[in-house]
Amino acid sequence: MRGYRGQPTPLRVNGERLNGMLAQFDRIGRTAGGINRVAYSDADLAGRKFTLDLFRQSGLTPRLDTLGNIIARVPGTDAKLSPIMIGSHIDSVTDGGNYDGPVGSFSAIEVARSLAEQRVRLRHPIDVVVWQNEEGGTVGSQGFIGLLKPEDLSKVARSGKTLREGITLIGGDPDRIGESVKRKGDVACYIELHIEQGGLLERGSRQIGVVEGIVGLRWFEVTIKGFSNHAGTTPMDQRQDAMLAAARFTVAVNEAVRSEPGRQVATVGRMNVTPNTTNVIPGQVVMTIDLRDIDGAKLERFAARFRQIAKEIGDATRTEFSFAINANSQPALADPRVMDVVQASAAALQLTHQRMPSGAGHDAQEVAHIAPMGMIFVPSVGGISHSPREFTKPEDVAHGANVLLNAVIAADRALA
Amino acid sequence: MRGYRGQPTPLRVNGERLNGMLAQFDRIGRTAGGINRVAYSDADLAGRKFTLDLFRQSGLTPRLDTLGNIIARVPGTDAKLSPIMIGSHIDSVTDGGNYDGPVGSFSAIEVARSLAEQRVRLRHPIDVVVWQNEEGGTVGSQGFIGLLKPEDLSKVARSGKTLREGITLIGGDPDRIGESVKRKGDVACYIELHIEQGGLLERGSRQIGVVEGIVGLRWFEVTIKGFSNHAGTTPMDQRQDAMLAAARFTVAVNEAVRSEPGRQVATVGRMNVTPNTTNVIPGQVVMTIDLRDIDGAKLERFAARFRQIAKEIGDATRTEFSFAINANSQPALADPRVMDVVQASAAALQLTHQRMPSGAGHDAQEVAHIAPMGMIFVPSVGGISHSPREFTKPEDVAHGANVLLNAVIAADRALA
Numbered sequence: 001m002r003g004y005r006g007q008p009t010p011l012r013v014n015g016e017r018l019n020g021m022l023a024q025f026d027r028i029g030r031t032a033g034g035i036n037r038v039a040y041s042d043a044d045l046a047g048r049k050f051t052l053d054l055f056r057q058s059g060l061t062p063r064l065d066t067l068g069n070i071i072a073r074v075p076g077t078d079a080k081l082s083p084i085m086i087g088s089h090i091d092s093v094t095d096g097g098n099y100d101g102p103v104g105s106f107s108a109i110e111v112a113r114s115l116a117e118q119r120v121r122l123r124h125p126i127d128v129v130v131w132q133n134e135e136g137g138t139v140g141s142q143g144f145i146g147l148l149k150p151e152d153l154s155k156v157a158r159s160g161k162t163l164r165e166g167i168t169l170i171g172g173d174p175d176r177i178g179e180s181v182k183r184k185g186d187v188a189c190y191i192e193l194h195i196e197q198g199g200l201l202e203r204g205s206r207q208i209g210v211v212e213g214i215v216g217l218r219w220f221e222v223t224i225k226g227f228s229n230h231a232g233t234t235p236m237d238q239r240q241d242a243m244l245a246a247a248r249f250t251v252a253v254n255e256a257v258r259s260e261p262g263r264q265v266a267t268v269g270r271m272n273v274t275p276n277t278t279n280v281i282p283g284q285v286v287m288t289i290d291l292r293d294i295d296g297a298k299l300e301r302f303a304a305r306f307r308q309i310a311k312e313i314g315d316a317t318r319t320e321f322s323f324a325i326n327a328n329s330q331p332a333l334a335d336p337r338v339m340d341v342v343q344a345s346a347a348a349l350q351l352t353h354q355r356m357p358s359g360a361g362h363d364a365q366e367v368a369h370i371a372p373m374g375m376i377f378v379p380s381v382g383g384i385s386h387s388p389r390e391f392t393k394p395e396d397v398a399h400g401a402n403v404l405l406n407a408v409i410a411a412d413r414a415l416a
Numbered sequence: 417m418r419g420y421r422g423q424p425t426p427l428r429v430n431g432e433r434l435n436g437m438l439a440q441f442d443r444i445g446r447t448a449g450g451i452n453r454v455a456y457s458d459a460d461l462a463g464r465k466f467t468l469d470l471f472r473q474s475g476l477t478p479r480l481d482t483l484g485n486i487i488a489r490v491p492g493t494d495a496k497l498s499p500i501m502i503g504s505h506i507d508s509v510t511d512g513g514n515y516d517g518p519v520g521s522f523s524a525i526e527v528a529r530s531l532a533e534q535r536v537r538l539r540h541p542i543d544v545v546v547w548q549n550e551e552g553g554t555v556g557s558q559g560f561i562g563l564l565k566p567e568d569l570s571k572v573a574r575s576g577k578t579l580r581e582g583i584t585l586i587g588g589d590p591d592r593i594g595e596s597v598k599r600k601g602d603v604a605c606y607i608e609l610h611i612e613q614g615g616l617l618e619r620g621s622r623q624i625g626v627v628e629g630i631v632g633l634r635w636f637e638v639t640i641k642g643f644s645n646h647a648g649t650t651p652m653d654q655r656q657d658a659m660l661a662a663a664r665f666t667v668a669v670n671e672a673v674r675s676e677p678g679r680q681v682a683t684v685g686r687m688n689v690t691p692n693t694t695n696v697i698p699g700q701v702v703m704t705i706d707l708r709d710i711d712g713a714k715l716e717r718f719a720a721r722f723r724q725i726a727k728e729i730g731d732a733t734r735t736e737f738s739f740a741i742n743a744n745s746q747p748a749l750a751d752p753r754v755m756d757v758v759q760a761s762a763a764a765l766q767l768t769h770q771r772m773p774s775g776a777g778h779d780a781q782e783v784a785h786i787a788p789m790g791m792i793f794v795p796s797v798g799g800i801s802h803s804p805r806e807f808t809k810p811e812d813v814a815h816g817a818n819v820l821l822n823a824v825i826a827a828d829r830a831l832a
Contacts, residue, residue: 198649215648219694230801231683231706232631232775233614236674238799243684247666254660258652267647268659269694271687278635278685278704278742280802288694290647326694359648383654385646 010348010406013107013114015398021054021106022397025090026098034095034388039133040159040166047090048170051105051130058113060128065180067132067143068172074112074126076412082188084122084411085371086111086404087129089140089363094158096135097390099397103378104193105130107401114405122412124188131363132170139163141363145370146181153177187371188415189338191407192364193400194375195392199383200356207399208346208353209377210339214365215292215357216299216331222249222310226319228275228283239281243273245319246285252309253289257302263357264293264302294331294357332365338374338407341414345406351399360385372415376403426764426822429523429530431814437470437522438813441506442514450511450804455549456575456582463506464586467521467546474529476544481596483548483559484588490528490542492828498604500538500827501787502527502820503545505556505779510574512551513806515813519794520609521546523817530821538828540604547779548586555579557779561786562597569593603787604831605754607823608780609816610791611808615799616772623815624762624769625793626755630781631708631773632715632747638665638726642735644691644699659689659698661735668725669705673718679773680709680718710747710773748781753830754790754823761822762792767815776801788831792819 028050029036029043037043051070055062060072073083088104108128115122131140136157142148153164153174164174196202201209226242250268257266267290274284289306293299310321339355346353356377358364364373378400381391444466445452445459453459467486471478476488489499504520524544531538547556552573558564569580569590580590617625642658666684673682683706690700705722709715726737755771762769772793774780780789794816797807 196649197646198651199654200651203654217648229799230613230776231685232633232681232708232777233612233801234681234775234799235614235616235679236670236681238615238619241670241683243666243687244670247663247670247684250659250663251667254652254657254663263651265648265650265652267657267695267697268663269647269689269696269698270692271659271689272692273685273687276686276688279683279706280685281683282685290695292648359650360646361648383645383650385649 010345010402011114011118011120011409013110013398013401013405015394015401018106018110018401019394019397022098022102025050025102029092035092035098036094037090037092038094038158039091039136040157040161040169044091045170051090054106054109058109059116060109060112064171066173066176067140067180068167068170069132069140069144070130072128074115076123076125077121078123081124082186083125083127084188084408085127085129085190085367086408087131088192088194089131089134091133091135093135093386095388096386097388099195099390099392100197100385101134103195103392103397103400107193107404110401111405111408120409122409124412126408133157133166134363138361138363138366141366143177144180144182145366147366148177182370184370187367189335189372189411190364190367191338191404191411192362192375193404194362194377195385196377196380197360197385198380201377201379202381202383204354205352206354207351207396208403209356210343210346210353211334211358211375211377212339212355213294213331213333213357214362215294215359216296217327217329218291218299218303218325219327220289220306221324221326222287222289223322224285224319226283229281231279231281234281240318241281242285242319243282245313245317246271246287248313248317249310252313253306256305256309262293262298264298265359266291266302292359296331332368332373334374335372337414338372338411341407341410342374342376342403345403345410348406349402351403376400376407426761426818427530427534427536427825429526429814429817429821431817434522434526434817435810435813438514438518441466441518445508451508451514452510453506453508454510454574455507455552456573456577456585460507461586467506470522470525474525475532476525476528480587482589482592483556483596484583484586485548485556485560486546488544490531492539492541493537494539497540498602499541499543500604500824501543501545501606501783502824503547504608504610505547505550507549507551509551509802511804512802513804515611515806515808516613516801517550519611519808519813519816523609523820526817527821527824536825538825540828542824549573549582550779554777554779554782557782559593560596560598561782563782564593598786600786603783605751605788605790605827606780606783607754607820607827608778608791609820610778610793611801612793612796613776613801614796617793617795618797618799620770621768622770623767623812624819626759626762626769626771627750627774627791627793628755628771629710629747629749629773630778631710631775632712633743633745634707634715634719634741635743636705636722637740637742638703638705639738640701640735642699645697647695647697650697655697656734657697658701658735661729661733662687662701662703664729664733665726668729669722672721672725678709678714680714681775682707682718708775712747748784748789750790751788754788754827757823757826757830758790758792758819761819761826764822765818767819792816792823
């Protein structure tokens with residue numbers, strides 16, 4: 001590996017062309033409620049067709065792997081080197097927007113096109129990838145690193161189709177997904193451009209986020225058992241009120257997470273009360289906590305602290321807390337060398353930038369298992385995402401694609 | 417009105433016969449989930465038939481008023497006097513027990529039978545009443561005092577039938593309900609025996625509760641509006657979390673109500689969260705508070721305090737609270753003379769007793785609008801009611817009926 005050297009005259013993509021493609025894409029899956037390109041839906045299929053056409057218009061030759069991921073290779077000059085991989089996804093959540101996914105996917109295509117137009121040959125091959133079904137649990141990228149098991153194929157996606165049906169529908173082969181699996185060394189590095197989906201860049205007036213990693217996540221489902229009783233006849237000191245216990249716990253979890261510096265977040269997002277009637281003391285509450293941080297040790301520490309708090313509140317309210325873990329992902333750290341090339345590219349382009357974690361999950365967290373990973377964030381207006389109000393300004397899209405272009409060139413020099 | 421004089425040799429009902437009738441009644445509407453004699457259901461109709469037969473076996477001649485209430489009169493010796501009214505209801509909640517209602521209804525019948533068997537003639541007529549549809553909102557007793565309006569007849573009861581349909585089904589006449597309305601002076605006094613539905617008597621080892629009144633009630637529906645956002649990407653200090661606001665409010669309401677002495681109670685029984693998803697900060701919560709106390713001024717004070725707390729928490733969490741009132745009933749105080757005759761009867765029977773409010777609503781709270789009212793409580797085992805586990809010991813049922821018998825005799829002497 002060679003050290004990174006600055007890029008004194010940065011190249012630029014065709015930002016107008018890129019934003020024009022995004023604007024055209026906005027028509028696909030657009031409904032009154034927002035963009036609906038849920039994986040394996042008709043709109044997703046239409047989106048994939050649009051994207052395959054865009055690859056071809058851009059001089060690339062897309063192929064499908066057995067998982068249904070779309071990949072196009074630009075050859076490099078050194079046949080011994082693994083590819084630098086760039087890309088994102090194009091599927092959306094229900095009632096989402098047009099920026100989460102397409103910005104990174106189309107920018108990766110535009111970067112490959114710009115390199116060819118500007119006759120830049122790199123040592124490494126470039127693989128431009130569009131992962132399938134990111135929003136349904138990073139299915140395509142999980143399969144790519146070998147985490148998708150045959151039994152997972154019977155899981156039902158949001159479209160109502162099983163993964164097996166979905167993979168078949170988009171042109172993959174569910175019985176041969178193992179053939180697409182990559183291992184350490186197969187990919188030189190992976191760089192993904194994405195909208196921030198939060199408000200840090202906007203509030204800090206920064207144009208580029210240099211992602212330090214993707215937070216780890218714990219989803220707890222907490223069941224609190226009290227005793228249902230008459231709201232009129234049961235004195236306050238005789239109650240075993242599951243709602244009161246849940247409320248105290250919600251407040252205490254919030255206070256605990258805010259009691260120390262850092263970017264850790266915890267959210268009580270769901271609460272289901274039994275019997276949920278005005279005049280009955282709740283006998284049971286089931287609630288969730290979503291805990292995230294970039295530091296795995298901190299996640300462990302807060303998880304233990306939540307159980308301790310639950311014990312104390314259970315004792316005080318004569319209720320019983322029990323915990324289930326519904327999701328548990330480790331933080332995925334960006335590679336320092338990839339962060340450096342991203343940051344240096346932003347600097348060379350004279351774009352304001354800052355390092356930051358990603359609070360949302362991305363395909364990059366999967367690829368990080370087998371390759372040095374980095375991400376580039378561009379601002380989301382108002383920090384809004386997964387919403388029809390999701391928006392990133394065209395100039396910010398172009399800035400992000402320019403950083404990606406120059407980061408790829410720099411990584412080509414810096415990495416073995 | 418003459419002053420009350422003690423009853424040196426109290427009379428007694430046939431407790432075995434009374435409890436035998438209750439045991440037979442337990443078969444009607446019994447399901448795996450508990451007693452289901454919801455008003456206007458087939459089981460309610462079967463229960464009314466059983467009850468009408470019991471009236472007749474007891475030497476009484478029941479009639480139906482136009483509301484469908486069952487009333488039987490025992491003539492008095494003074495034709496100028498209004499009746500002393502005793503009774504309760506026989507309908508149940510969904511999955512309830514056999515004691516809430518039938519204990520008071522059958523005891524009232526037993527009291528009239530015992531008076532006849534023991535050849536006791538009173539000055540006042542006795543009206544033995546079984547109110548229809550108590551659990552659906554004291555419908556029969558509200559109609560009796562003129563609170564049921566023609567437009568109320570289209571309301572749908574828990575059975576799925578409208579009140580109009582229900583009243584027709586049980587033998588009333590919805591177009592002539594006005595003919596059943598009574599006014600001040602029409603009833604000399606009303607005394608209702610009922611199970612406590614709470615645990616005060618059991619914990620205090622008392623056999624009889626002398627009810628001081630029925631608490632007033634406020635039902636608030638509180639809507640909290642925040643802003644829904646991504647649980648991973650939104651920093652803790654940038655949130656407008658409706659769930660956190662609801663939790664703080666729930667804790668603060670509980671603390672406020674417990675911060676001063678008294679028997680006031682407040683319950684957050686229902687909470688509906690939007691979107692109610694693990695990984696989304698809740699944008700809206702709708703929750704209820706059930707506030708009760710025997711003191712109307714205290715209700716007003718706490719209602720104002722809750723709004724003040726909501727304002728403070730709304731400001732602190734950048735959420736908006738709004739209040740709707742879903743129910744608002746004033747406290748119904750027992751008449752001191754009726755309390756006195758109940759208490760003296762318990763004392764004459766050498767039963768331990770205490771004065772206490774009723775935290776639950778009863779037909780007595782309606783009749784209190786037009787007549788001096790009193791209630792007798794007998795212990796609920798474990799304080800449990802509205803449950804298949806509802807139970808009152810046979811000896812306590814008999815104690816209650818004996819107090820009712822002697823209270824009627826004493827009231828006959830004490831009241832004009």
